[in-house]
C-alpha cells in the first residue's frame with residue numbers, strides 16, 4: 001500500500017513534469033514560429049520587413065524577454081563579431097543589462113568563453129563563472145554573472161533541396177543566471193541553439209536591409225543635393241531616376257517621371273538622341289544643350305552607359321551642368337577684346353592725327369591758340385590711354401587672385417574730389433557739376449591714387465550715361481567712423497533687374513542707350529574691388545530714365561593691421577600704380 005502510494009506520487013510528479021515540459025516546448029515552438037515569420041518578412045519584400053533599427057530593437061527585445069521566461073534566466077545578451085576590430089561586441093537591447101553595461105561588454109574573439117564559443121562554434125555551459133578559468137573576470141564582475149549558457153549565432157545558407165551549403169558565424173548568444181539558483185541543463189542548449197539560429201538570421205537580414213536602405217537613402221540625398229541634373233534611363237528607355245535639379249531643368253513636378261517612358265517625360269529631341277545613341281552601344285558622349293524655361297540656359301550634358309553583370313547595356317546616366325554663365329563670360333570676354341582694341345585705337349588715331357597735323361604745319365598755318373588746343377586734346381587722349389591701361393593691369397591683378405596692394409596715407413578727400421571733378425569737367429559742356437562736401441569733413445587714411453581711380457570711374461560713367469547732359473552731384477559726408485561719397489546723375493538709369501549684375505566683370509547693360517556709349521565693362525568691377533580693398537562697400541540706386549546714384553562707404557582711418565594679407569605701405573606694384581603725373585581721364 002505504501003509502495004503503491006509512493007509510486008502513485010512519482011507518477012503524478014512525472015506527469016506534472018511532462019506537462020511542464022510540454023508547455024515549455026509549445027511556448028518555444030511559438031517563439032520559433034514567430035521568429036521565423038519575422039525572418040520571412042525580412043527576406044521577402046511583399047510583407048513588411050524590418051526596415052529600421054527601431055523595429056529590429058523591438059523584435060530583439062521581444063525575443064530576449066521570451067528566452068528569459070522560458071529558460072528562467074535573469075539576463076541575456078547577443079554579441080556580434082566586428083571584423084574591423086576583431087572583437088565580439090554586446091548589442092542593445094539586452095535582457096537585464098543596462099545600456100551602459102552593454103556599452104562596456106566586449107571581448108576580443110580570442111578571449112573568454114565568448115571567444116571560444118565563437119571560434120569553435122560549439123555551446124558551452126559554465127556553472128560557476130567566478131571560478132571558471134575560461135571566463136573574463138572583469139565581465140563576470142561587471143554583469144554579476146553566476147552561471148551562463150553560451151551558444152554560437154550561426155547563419156545557415158541552404159540550397160534548393162534544403163541542404164546546408166554554407167555556415168557563417170556572426171557572434172554568440174549568452175543566457176546568464178538561471179533563476180532560483182538553478183543550473184543550465186543540456187536540454188536548454190538544444191532549445192536555445194534552435195532559437196539562436198532564427199535570431200541570427202533575423203539580425204543579419206535586418207542589418208543588411210537597414211545598411212542597404214541607409215546607403216540608398218544617403219545616395220538619394222547626395223543625388224538630390226547635387227547642383228548638376230542627374231537622369232538615369234533604363235535599357236527599356238524608361239526613366240529610372242531624376243534628381244530635383246534635373247526636374248527643375250525640364251520643368252517636371254516632383255511626383256512625375258519615374259517609371260515612365262523617357263519620351264513622355266522629356267520633350268527635348270536632343271536629349272532623346274543622346275540617350276538613344278548611348279543605349280544602342282556607342283560609348284560616353286558630351287554635348288551642349290539649350291533649354292528654354294522660359295529663358296535660354298545652356299547645359300553641358302555627359303552621358304555614360306551603365307552595364308549589367310553580363311556586360312550588356314543596362315541603362316544610361318546623363319548629367320546636366322549649367323554652363324550658361326561660363327558661356328556668357330566667354331562671350332563677354334570676346335566682346336571685351338574687340339571693345340578694348342577699339343578703345344585703344346580711338347585715342348591713338350586721334351593723337352597720331354593731331355601730331356601729324358602739327359608736324360606737317362611747317363608754314364605755321366595754325367596759330368598758337370589752335371596749337372595749344374591740339375596739344376590739350378593729345379594730352380587728354382594720352383590720359384584716356386593711361387587710364388585704360390591702368391584699369392587693364394588692375395583687372396589682370398584681380399583676375400589672377402592677387403590682392404590690390406594699398407599705399408596708405410592721410411589726406412583731404414575733398415581735395416581729391418575737387419581735382420577729379422575739374423579733370424572730368426573738361427570732357428563735357430553738357431553737364432553741370434555740383435559738389436556738396438560736409439564743412440568739417442574728416443581726413444581719410446586710404447590709397448590716394450585708388451580713391452582717384454574710384455571717383456574717376458564713377459564720374460566718367462555719370463557723364464557717359466547721361467548723354468543729354470543734366471546735373472552731376474558729388475556728395476561727401478562723415479557717417480559714424482566711415483566716409484560716404486555719392487555720385488548722382490540724371491541720365492539713362494538702370495533697370496532694376498540689371499542692378500545686381502552691374503559690378504560683374506565685362507558686364508554691360510544690354511540696352512540701346514547704354515550700348516551707344518563705348519565701354520569695356522570693367523570700370524564698375526574695378527570700383528567694387530578697389531572699394532572692398534579699403535574694407536568698404538559700394539552700392540547703387542537707379543531708376544530707368546531718371547538717373548543713378550552710386551555710393552561708396554569706407555572706414556575713415558584704415559590701418560595696416562586692417563589689411564591683413566596685403567602690403568599696406570611701400571612702393572605700389574607697377575601693375576596697379578597710376579602711371580604718369582597727370583590726373584586720370586575719361587573712359588572707364
Ligand code: ADP
Nearest residue numbers: 461462465508509514519520521522523524588
Ligand atoms: P563700361 O565700360 O561699359 O562703362 P562699367 O563697368 O563702368 O563699364 O559699367 C558697366 C555698365 O553699367 C555700363 O555698361 C552701363 O550699362 C552701366 N552703368 C554704369 N554706370 C552707369 C550710370 N551712371 N548710369 C547708367 N548706367 C550705368
